[in-house]
Amino acid sequence: MSETSKPNVGLFATCLVDLMRPVVGFAAVKLLEDAGCSVSVPQNQTCCGQPAYNSGDKADAADIAKSVITTFEGFDYVVAPSGSCAGMIKDHYPEALADDPAWSARADALAVKTFELMSFLTDVMKVTATGAAFEGTVTYHDSCSGLRELGIKNQPRALLSAVEGLSIAEGNETETCCGFGGLFCVKYPDISEKMVDAKVDDIVSTGADTVLAGDLGCLMNIAGRLQRRGIPIKARHASEVLAGMTAAPAIGEPPDNEMSGE
Amino acid sequence: MQSTSPHFKQNARDALADDPLQDALAKLAVGFPMRRLEAAARLPEFEGLRDEARDIKTHVLENLDYYLEAYEKKVTESGGHVHWCRDAEEARKTILGICQKAGAKTVTKSKSMISEEIAVNAYLEENGIEPVETDLGEYIIQLRKEPPSHIIAPAIHLSKEQVAETFRNAHLDLAADRSLVEPRALLEEARAKLREKFLGADVGLTGANMLIAETGTNVLVTNEGNADLTNNLPRVHVVIASIEKIVPTLEDASTILRVLARSATGQDISVYTTFCTGPKRAEDLDGPEEYHVVLLDNGRSDMIGSEFHEMLRCIRCGACLNHCPIYKSVGGHAYGWVYSGPMGAVLIPNLIGMEEAQHLPNASTLCGKCESVCPMRIPLPKMLRKWRERQFKAEMGSTTARWALKSWAWLAKRPALYRKAMNIGVAILGQFGGRGRFKSLPLASGWTSKRDLAAPIGDTFISQYHKGARGDQSGALMRKKVHK
Amino acid sequence: MSARDEILGKLKSKLEHANAPNGDNPAALHIQEHHKNLIPKRGDLDKAQRVDLFCQEATRVNATINRLTSMDDVPDQVSAYLREHQLPAKIKIAPHQDLKALDWQQKTSLMVDEGRGAGDDGVSVSMAYGGVAETGTLVMASGPETPTSLNFLPLDHIVVVRADDIAGNYEAVWERIRAKSGPGKLPRTVNWITGPSRTADIEQTLLLGAHGPQRLHILIVDQPAT
Numbered sequence: 001m002s003e004t005s006k007p008n009v010g011l012f013a014t015c016l017v018d019l020m021r022p023v024v025g026f027a028a029v030k031l032l033e034d035a036g037c038s039v040s041v042p043q044n045q046t047c048c049g050q051p052a053y054n055s056g057d058k059a060d061a062a063d064i065a066k067s068v069i070t071t072f073e074g075f076d077y078v079v080a081p082s083g084s085c086a087g088m089i090k091d092h093y094p095e096a097l098a099d100d101p102a103w104s105a106r107a108d109a110l111a112v113k114t115f116e117l118m119s120f121l122t123d124v125m126k127v128t129a130t131g132a133a134f135e136g137t138v139t140y141h142d143s144c145s146g147l148r149e150l151g152i153k154n155q156p157r158a159l160l161s162a163v164e165g166l167s168i169a170e171g172n173e174t175e176t177c178c179g180f181g182g183l184f185c186v187k188y189p190d191i192s193e194k195m196v197d198a199k200v201d202d203i204v205s206t207g208a209d210t211v212l213a214g215d216l217g218c219l220m221n222i223a224g225r226l227q228r229r230g231i232p233i234k235a236r237h238a239s240e241v242l243a244g245m246t247a248a249p250a251i252g253e254p255p256d257n258e259m260s261g262e
Numbered sequence: 263m264q265s266t267s268p269h270f271k272q273n274a275r276d277a278l279a280d281d282p283l284q285d286a287l288a289k290l291a292v293g294f295p296m297r298r299l300e301a302a303a304r305l306p307e308f309e310g311l312r313d314e315a316r317d318i319k320t321h322v323l324e325n326l327d328y329y330l331e332a333y334e335k336k337v338t339e340s341g342g343h344v345h346w347c348r349d350a351e352e353a354r355k356t357i358l359g360i361c362q363k364a365g366a367k368t369v370t371k372s373k374s375m376i377s378e379e380i381a382v383n384a385y386l387e388e389n390g391i392e393p394v395e396t397d398l399g400e401y402i403i404q405l406r407k408e409p410p411s412h413i414i415a416p417a418i419h420l421s422k423e424q425v426a427e428t429f430r431n432a433h434l435d436l437a438a439d440r441s442l443v444e445p446r447a448l449l450e451e452a453r454a455k456l457r458e459k460f461l462g463a464d465v466g467l468t469g470a471n472m473l474i475a476e477t478g479t480n481v482l483v484t485n486e487g488n489a490d491l492t493n494n495l496p497r498v499h500v501v502i503a504s505i506e507k508i509v510p511t512l513e514d515a516s517t518i519l520r521v522l523a524r525s526a527t528g529q530d531i532s533v534y535t536t537f538c539t540g541p542k543r544a545e546d547l548d549g550p551e552e553y554h555v556v557l558l559d560n561g562r563s564d565m566i567g568s569e570f571h572e573m574l575r576c577i578r579c580g581a582c583l584n585h586c587p588i589y590k591s592v593g594g595h596a597y598g599w600v601y602s603g604p605m606g607a608v609l610i611p612n613l614i615g616m617e618e619a620q621h622l623p624n625a626s627t628l629c630g631k632c633e634s635v636c637p638m639r640i641p642l643p644k645m646l647r648k649w650r651e652r653q654f655k656a657e658m659g660s661t662t663a664r665w666a667l668k669s670w671a672w673l674a675k676r677p678a679l680y681r682k683a684m685n686i687g688v689a690i691l692g693q694f695g696g697r698g699r700f701k702s703l704p705l706a707s708g709w710t711s712k713r714d715l716a717a718p719i720g721d722t723f724i725s726q727y728h729k730g731a732r733g734d735q736s737g738a739l740m741r742k743k744v745h746k
Numbered sequence: 747m748s749a750r751d752e753i754l755g756k757l758k759s760k761l762e763h764a765n766a767p768n769g770d771n772p773a774a775l776h777i778q779e780h781h782k783n784l785i786p787k788r789g790d791l792d793k794a795q796r797v798d799l800f801c802q803e804a805t806r807v808n809a810t811i812n813r814l815t816s817m818d819d820v821p822d823q824v825s826a827y828l829r830e831h832q833l834p835a836k837i838k839i840a841p842h843q844d845l846k847a848l849d850w851q852q853k854t855s856l857m858v859d860e861g862r863g864a865g866d867d868g869v870s871v872s873m874a875y876g877g878v879a880e881t882g883t884l885v886m887a888s889g890p891e892t893p894t895s896l897n898f899l900p901l902d903h904i905v906v907v908r909a910d911d912i913a914g915n916y917e918a919v920w921e922r923i924r925a926k927s928g929p930g931k932l933p934r935t936v937n938w939i940t941g942p943s944r945t946a947d948i949e950q951t952l953l954l955g956a957h958g959p960q961r962l963h964i965l966i967v968d969q970p971a972t
Binding site: 013018022025026029044046047052055056057058060064067145179180183184185186188189195198223224225245 | 271275592626629649653654655663667670671675680681684687688706708711712713714715716717720721724726727728731733
Binding site: 289290306310314324327328330332336346347352396397398415416417420446448460461475476477478479485487488490491494495510511512513516517519520529530531532533535536538541542543545548559563566567 | 748749750752753754756757758760761763771772773774776777780781782783784785786787788803807841861862863865880881883888889890893894895897898899916917920924930931932933934935936937938939940941942943944945946947948949950951953955956957958959
């Protein structure tokens with residue numbers, strides 16, 4: 001890659017974004033292109049393999065890892081709008097393939113250039129502001145993998161602080177797990193409910209009208225509980241705000257029926 | 263101790279409905295973490311000390327045989343006796359033998375998780391010897407015939423009203439009009455009762471937080487002073503400890519002590535840190551005449567060199583419990599056996615078997631908070647995952663879940679098929695999710711029983727993108743297609 | 747096969763040591779060297795600052811302190827303490843030469859017993875082996891003049907410690923003890939005592955005076971031992 005050419009970024013959309021909330025994918029592409037990257041979205045991508053890996057299905061996780069590596073290793077960077085998927089590729093692919101000499105080095109090589117979206121913008125592309133505007137008070141939830149595996153803490157807040165009109169109200173329990181945990185929330189729903197209630201209470205206590213995070217799993221869990229409890233706080237992926245794409249309904253909200261077609 | 267670990271889910275449900283327990287857990291959830299943070303903030307070298315503590319234990323485990331031999335030699339030289347025990351039964355019998363030889367009627371005990379592991383109290387009672395727990399929390403739960411619910415604060419799940427009721431039922435000479443409303447009154451009652459026991463005991467049984475190889479010394483860490491009355495007053499002092507408790511030198515012990523209390527309760531050091539070496543010397547004015555160390559394996563040697571080797575670094579501080587969102591939701595009894603929290607979830611299957619304890623490594627979101635606060639930097643989430651791998655290989659757990667996961671993985675490895683299947687699935691869900699979310703959904707009741715489920719909007723991101731969409735107004739173009 | 751052989755045998759086969767056990771194994775070497783690990787800088791002070799830090803830390807954990815310029819002041823201070831807390835004029839002192847040499851009869855009207863602790867002792871006076879400034883910790887060592895039971899049985903524990911014996915960190919005290927006891931040896935009991943006895947076992951409420959002393963009073967004497 002020469003000094004003057006744009007970094008070639010492969011977007012790892014993540015299965016949740018792909019299936020449940022495409023706007024996050026569009027926001028990611030926009031943010032990366034605005035930051036000066038050339039973005040590709042390989043069609044071959046499916047899932048990072050984390051459900052298999054965390055369930056102890058190491059064989060399938062390894063197979064999926066190999067196909068992700070093959071699809072993405074040609075890029076300068078791999079960026080995912082998710083701390084847990086980026087963490088899976090960065091921290092756990094090398095672990096999952098440690099005993100496979102043919103793949104171990106390739107996993108290491110991919111790990112070095114894989115990033116979560118917001119920390120990529122700040123730490124690698126040196127973005128300080130995305131030029132977006134958003135009226136309102138938000139609170140930010142620190143997803144566990146992003147925080148503890150990738151050290152993501154200040155970066156989303158730095159970018160959000162630069163959004164015109166936006167103010168951030170910090171909760172007391174931003175670093176506490178929301179109770180999603182992949183299959184945990186359906187295997188142990190009673191405990192998960194207690195955890196997400198504590199998270200929701202903390203969010204409510206901030207007075208914010210929107211909760212943001214960098215991981216859709218967390219957000220769907222939190223949004224689902226907010227709605228079940230009838231609390232009108234909206235949930236969005238932080239990239240939607242940073243890219244100025246907040247006309248879309250928030251997570252779990254109905255499409256605007258009155259909106260006239262374009 | 264008999265486990266109820268297979269009933270974890272029901273235990274958890276009971277715990278969630280237990281109001282006094284939930285109040286206690288809410289207090290713990292704030293108190294311990296805050297105090298730990300304050301203690302760490304006051305010590306600039308804290309992180310460096312954690313690294314060193316880890317390195318000390320790593321070195322010990324690599325040379326555990328040598329260190330055990332060195333330790334034994336020193337204990338013997340100082341006039342003590344070392345008894346090696348393979349399992350709980352051997353340990354119980356050994357301890358009983360020592361007590362019987364000493365003609366013991368009463369044995370005072372300071373807090374020892376190992377003694378719970380081997381269930382020595384019931385065994386002594388069966389054989390006509392009275393064991394008396396002297397740690398206040400342990401004393402209370404002994405009266406209630408309950409197991410501990412936290413490895414350093416065993417009665418943390420109880421309200422003071424419950425404690426008062428326990429004393430009224432057990433202390434038959436308690437005057438009915440004596441107020442037991444305040445914690446101080448409860449403490450004074452316990453202090454007076456236990457003082458009699460301390461003075462009258464024939465044998466004192468303690469655990470050991472560490473065993474120092476350099477000098478043949480056991481280290482005891484308390485705030486109450488009960489371990490000191492236990493190890494000093496009776497004629498016989500018995501230490502029960504598992505083999506991985508060894509540390510090499512007095513300096514190494516000091517390093518670990520610097521991170522222990524700070525991680526556990528946020529104190530810089532516990533009130534009483536005591537180093538016992540052998541029986542009393544001839545010229546001493548007090549102290550036991552006999553000193554015995556019961557060295558217990560009970561599954562530890564199996565863990566050496568295994569995927570769970572690093573678990574042997576644990577110093578039983580309880581930090582992982584105090585920071586674990588699952589522990590803080592359900593408390594210690596839900597785990598069903600001696601230990602709890604993340605360290606329990608890793609250790610218990612090693613000690614009572616993977617099948618009986620199968621829920622424990624699964625009841626975790628792998629959030630990683632435990633590892634972040636462990637003074638010995640034990641990779642707890644990794645080891646929880648290792649248990650899940652073993653369970654998966656052994657085909658344990660829900661068949662439906664396995665099938666669902668396998669199907670997902672199968673599809674994920676076939677991108678073209680995946681894409682087709684997902685496009686169809688998303689379109690179907692999108693049709694039915696007209697209000698933006700599902701309140702209930704067949705096959706997804708695990709989710710929808712507690713939360714709404716957001717419905718997909720439009721086609722998958724990848725198909726939209728490759729048809730040229732860039733989503734300026736977040737899918738407004740797409741909404742026209744699926745909106746009913 | 748004995749349990750010992752079985753356990754050690756299992757460990758030896760798993761640990762695959764490279765070197766022969768001719769006495770120079772890594773454990774023996776490590777013990778021999780007993781090198782110091784990372785020591786917090788906080789105790790790295792001159793004597794006056796060490797004593798100040800000791801006082802600050804011990805007070806933080808509810809000990810009370812008086813600083814004296816001479817051992818001769820000890821009896822008066824003890825009397826004053828008993829009066830302040832309205833305690834009976836009776837103490838048990840450790841039979842330590844420095845405490846026995848004091849003029850208890852002349853200076854006070856206290857009943858002074860000496861010896862090991864007993865169940866009905868109210869107030870004891872002991873002589874500390876030393877102190878550690880980094881956490882305000884007293885170091886007590888068992889011996890013919892220093893019975894351990896005096897540290898735990900009474901409700902009030904008064905400890906005399908010389909300012910010279912207050913070290914900055916734990917390691918310095920271990921060096922002193924090691925020099926005195928000989929390599930690989932310790933007295934039967936070494937106690938680190940940091941504040942009075944406490945518990946938070948009932949509803950996480952902090953209470954002082956669980957089984958050990960409810961009050962710890964420290965007399966720091968800035969007079970070198972003769």
